Amino acid sequence: xxxxxxxxxxxxxxxxxxxxxxxxxxxxxxxxxxxxxxxxxxxxxxxxxxxxxxxxxxxxxxxxxxxxxxxxxxxxxxxxxxxxxxxxxxxxxxxxxxx
Ligand code: HEC
Numbered sequence: 719x720x721x722x723x724x725x726x727x728x729x730x731x732x733x734x735x736x737x738x739x740x741x742x743x744x745x746x747x748x749x750x751x752x753x754x755x756x757x758x759x760x761x762x763x764x765x766x767x768x769x770x771x772x773x774x775x776x777x778x779x780x781x782x783x784x785x786x787x788x789x790x791x792x793x794x795x796x797x798x799x800x801x802x803x804x805x806x807x808x809x810x811x812x813x814x815x816x817x
Contacts, residue, residue, distance in 0.1 A: 756811065763812025766805050773799065785814040 748756065771777040783791060792816060796806040 746804065750814040756815075759808045760815060762805075763808035764816065767809050767812055770799055770805065770809065771795070774812060780813045780816040783813075788813045 746805045768777050780788075792806055792813070795801070797804075801809070
């Protein structure tokens with residue numbers, strides 16, 4: 719019984735430590751790899767946006783909508799245009815951050 723209590727206590731401490739270090743990592747902001755990936759996606763989206771989004775109507779300016787609205791708009795437009803998921807993700811990254 720005692721060893722079960724000890725095990726639960728050890729597991730709790732380990733889990734708390736993991737949660738705290740994950741929290742600390744979030745507070746430190748994106749890693750250099752994440753920043754690089756963001757920039758790649760951004761430039762890809764910047765190049766694809768006038769191609770896909772000018773097709774049926776004028777390409778709408780990124781500043782016209784808030785990031786959470788672009789989430790919903792892209793969800794709708796990617797089905798209308800049948801966008802490949804990776805292109806939709808790049809355009810979304812561009813629209814949400816170019817303002
Ligand atoms: C196949 C045609 C088509 C393509 C391609 C297309 N759209 Fe649209 N879009 C529409 C239509 C039709 C509407 C209006 C009716 C509706 O909501 O379905 C619209 C509406 C919109 C609106 C208006 C929302 C509002 O409330 O004013 C936005 C913003 C938009 N599209 C963004 C985009 C973006 C970003 C892309 C590129 C990923 C895109 N569209 C590509 C057909 C298209």
